[in-house]
Amino acid sequence: MPKNVIVTGGGSGIGAAISRVFLDKGHTVFILERDTGAAEKVFAGAGAHLHIISCDVSDQARVAAVMDDIAASATIDVLVNNAGISHIGTVETTSEADMDKLFAVNVKGVYHCIHAAIPHMRQNGGGVILNMASIASHVGIADRFAYSMTKGAVLAMTYSVAKDYVADGIRCNSISPARVHTPFVDGFLAQNYPGKESEMYDKLSKTQPIGRMARPEEVARLAYFLCSDDASFTTGTDYPLDGGFIRLNS
Template sequence: MRMQGKTALVTGAATGIGLAITQAFAREGARVAIADIDLARARAQATALAPGGAALAVRMDVADAASVDEACAELSKAGFAPDVLVNNAGVIHVGTILQTTLEDLRRVLRVNVEGVFNVTKALLPGMIERGGGAILNMASLASLTAMHDRFAYSASKAAVQMMTRSVALDFVKSGIRANCICPARVHTEMVDNYLKTSYAGKEEETFRRFSEYQPIGRMIRPDEIGHMAVYLCSDESAMVTGSSFLIDGGVLTGV
């Protein structure tokens, strides 16, 4: 088991990529906590993962520092001391700068940028105290290259890139590693939801177009991100820090 003895907190893990990462960690022997704004769903997933109660569920709104502190206190009381943190919770907005209101921009930055800031700030001191650990942030292909209609989202994920490297550099001597994953489109509720809201009436056609945009010809499966996360959060990647890992089915290979 590649993560035996590890204790991992994954944010936004009640569904999608976060859930797949949590499942992969649990399979590899880690003790896991699902932190999500949707507590009922987080609880249901924790029970499904470990019917005996070994997987924890906690309500956490990553955009709200008080909620993050409360959740961390609750986990600490339960004896949960993470040495792996996955900042996965995130939201999207579809639109160019002219289609983005200041409130849209602030909402995306609050969750995607302040969320990483709040949770990392809350858990990093304990990780250092306990001798180190691994932080994995969920960036995006949109943090590396411009994508149509992703103005606010791309800005937020570019910030995640540099927050990852800053933490990696500042805390390398404290035993902390920080890396990020940059996926192209992963088929999750996030994609299904924005197909419904932003591409209404053209959902199937857009789904096909987005799948074909990735030269391999399909969207990524959440479990394919889970495999990469296991590597980056286990000791197998002990020499890897400050790096970003692209998983894009060939999008950036060339034109």
């Protein structure tokens, strides 16, 4: 049965791959994006089942208004909290402004979307929430102090929401990817390692015991399964998609 799916940050990278797999399976997708122009280019010609909506997930009032607008004409069946930003630094090199920015998007952004979506899901008799956590939720990653803090919070939110709303028919799970080859990675390498992009890409790839980075489509396929009726018995669980990073590097 076709579902209505909200994907935050669904216009690029992992989010775009998740949005596309739902579209390809015949579902209706609402992408919440700050950069709607870029998302429209990525999904040019996608058809009437795709809706791209301007929304900054750090803005609670805007998130609530968007959720209410969607719910006025469609059920909210699935929410994928994918929007997030990264940061490089230790606790000493992370400024208060850096911390506030990451917390606003990676933690409060997830909270805002869940807070606004759950009343509609309860009214409809249930739904599915999928949060994008990270291997940084589980193990220490060098120079990722603020990012790791925020992703740890996402993991804790996943467990809490799953516990509180299981009786309402709302399932909540998360995925913890290792490095995924997205345009963000290419941009990061070009900015920080000019002339050494290939060398550093190979080095980062080999931090996964499997020997490469994940592809966005691999994350998307797992996301689709966890949001589908095939995973109807699954809630309160995090799924590392890490090429062996967490267990095999210890």
